[in-house]
Amino acid sequence: MDKSVSPQNSLVSVKHLTFTRGDTKIFDDISMEFERGKITAIMGPSGTGKTTLLKLIGGQLFPNQGIINIDNKNVHQLRRADLYSLRKRMGMLFQSGALLTDMNVYDNVAFPLREHTHLPESMIRTLVLMKLQAVGLRGARNLMPNELSGGMARRVALARAIALDPMMIMYDEPFTGQDPISKGALVHLIKSLNNTLGLTSIMVSHDVQETTAIADYIYVISGGKIVGQGTPQEIKQSTSEWVQQFMTGTADGPVHFHYPAKDYVDDLLSSGKRY
């Protein structure tokens, strides 16, 4: 279907996916491939359903049409137990971190290990400290989630996501609301984890600079369709108006600045009836 992604080597493949919420079509017949061992980014304006896509891949939402295969298994046809055992091999980094607020950093990272393995506490300790060391927060193990900054919370969540040594990680807007130093730290972490652990990464983001720096392949979605795809270089040179508007951050273009409304003058002159 495209030049650089061969479906044979993809870990996750999305085929003819359609998803609607109410009357709105969030996705309209989109297909994507996520190659093993690579970082694939999904970019697009806010509200295009990027997070929804991750939830569809994770099996938390059901598509109206189309299929999503992970490791050659159709996620939405798995039995519950099989879905759960598949999820043990998937990590997900939520935008908020989604740390459990009644546990400290150490217990949060230990949580999946304690839930899913019968390892002795001494081994759990070793594993937790290794994961925390990888994200540079071994010294913060006794802090509670409310004592962490946004960037630290995301790094703890990342340590938790890799606790069970998953085959893939999904990142939901990892850079949003981060200061430049935290952003840099996260960019570095995502790249180095992907390479050292041989992970497959799916990253949803609208931060152009950070994403193009580390992604191997990028899909740009807007209005439920894929409007552009390719390597970061190809995306930058894309002639598509949509892609250009997004990459350069122009206020108006194919994606309109205004939310759909009736004619401005008519609206001002009409009676005071509220809509």
Add this chain to the structure above:
Amino acid sequence: MMIKFLQLLGKSTRASFTKLGRASFFLIQIVSGIASVLPRPRLLLKQMYSVGVLSFLIITISGLFVGMVLGLQGYYTLSDFGAEETLGVMVAASLVRELGPVVSALLFAGRAGSALTAEIGLMKATEQLSGMEMMAVDPIKRIISPRFLAGLLSMPLLAALFSAVGIIGGQLVGSGLLGVDEGAYWSQMQANIDFQDDIINGVLKSLVFGFVTSWIALFEGYDSIPTSEGVSRATTRTVVNSAFSILGLDFILTALMFGDD
């Protein structure tokens, strides 16, 4: 106008029934999740601490005052008929049969139920539940079922505490202040309160109230709209719906249990 009204009526009726359906389905999930709580008593103990032990103070103090008021009011009425010796029976029967289960359940809904709803609602809003699902941990089994079981088990204990403290409160006022004979207070109570009819029925009532209150509180939290307004509304609904259910069910249970007396 009429059509619009009918449409609205139909819409809200349908919404209520859908919600009831979701709640019933949720209950089935909770109950089937209980099996996985039993091998992990620590999860249960932690929740029993936060819904049960932390409600200890409010239950004790309220029980004491309700008992004292009963002692006072009972004395005034009974002494008109020269029957103040039966004060113990009156205080104990009202507490064990009615006030103990009902008032402690209302307090429980206000103190622990609202806290449960807010906690679950906020866990939903901060994606903690969703995050757990993605870590292949079922939030129903890990979070909801232990809380449900804790509520169910704590309620009869709290009601018993309420009644016991209330009886002591009645005695303090009755024989301490108003001069009812202490021996008569206790012996009349012992002779006239039946274990099966009064105490077991009271315990059954509080089990039912614990079940319903925990179910409502957890469902409202789980079903809440994950925003600050949504969680605040859900918390209000927990307290209001629990109060209605407790009082309504109390009438039905009383009619069933004490009807033949």
